[in-house]
Amino acid sequence: MDIVLVAGLWLDGTAWDDVLPELEALGHRGVPITLPGQGDGATAATYDDQVAAVLAAVDAADGAPLVVGHSAACTLAWAAADRRPDAITGVALIGGFPATHETAYADFFEPEGDAVPFPGWEPFAGPDSDDMSPELKAEVAARTVPVPVGVTRGVVRWSDERRHGVPLTLVCPEFTPDQAREFIASGDVPELADATALELVDLDSGHWPMFTQPAALASLLDGATHR
Template structure:
């Protein structure tokens, strides 16, 4: 039995995975949707980026999980990538869902130069938090009005320190068994740092014809890809 640890991106908590988790459990696997410190039902807890890394590592260790597939969406690819390195032989695979990936000494904002001023400006204006998106910001991402309403209702301000603190890695992510899911409505090609990692024979690329929040727009399809990720590694395609 595979144990899936699911971590949503900025602003979101564990409830973002409800439909995906249902599909994975129905297939007979263990599922652990995780809310990171400072978000959703953990709002108010102090959090930096390394807090989020420890949230993920702690979930694995607390439950004694093995054969773990760590899944990180969007921002959460950064702490998930670091946690994947730290859980050692408990890791079966790490899956990055249209996400950022960590680089040693680099932060979320340093990896996103075009949006850095916007993110840092929002953090400064909102007492150290990145303000959630509005409903209009989700246009063109393959979401229904109902799905957008669910995302907006489930969003809370995101702790700014998690976005500005640097990642800490001891080795290249290319050494880890990984799947990268690219959501095509959010851009046809992976970012350059992801493209470089996909040259590793331990990484594979999967494309989804949807937007940046597939756990809402295509949960069954996303669950199927996650289930497929537990199989033997193939070269990126």
């Protein structure tokens, strides 16, 4: 099965390099996306441009793909469920949640000029990055790309209620499934509260398991294709 892979802020398609052979060994073809404005050389991309890139990958897939979003890009993966509910096998979210209707996509950090650069590791100290060595942190930081403000401050809008029935797997890395259930029950994640086919799976890693646990992550994604 084709598995469309969408990394979070500051990362391009190469973030999945260690996951691709693991998926291939399990019988899948990974399709990593380098998002507009996030590694393709564009500097004026928008959130809608990134959604369009994900939908284009879904439309070009061989059969109905699984769409995987990491961190902020969980919203982009969920956009595939909203725009293509009958064309995908399901969605897997890694370490993040879809944004709420009519809120900003990822307005978490102050921009510098027209883009938001990687803020360094200090905001991610603790469970997010404890499993990363200093060498790995330096390597990942060197690969990051500033994200255009047109992306981070783009407004998310949901339109098709059928998205709530799409098979949805939430991979819980730096938080536990029980913590995720608390987030959902509290009303903080309305999109997941309304999901009718949600499964939560645990992964003992930090926020970037594609770098630290690629084989384990691939195994969970394989499981998501069989739902």
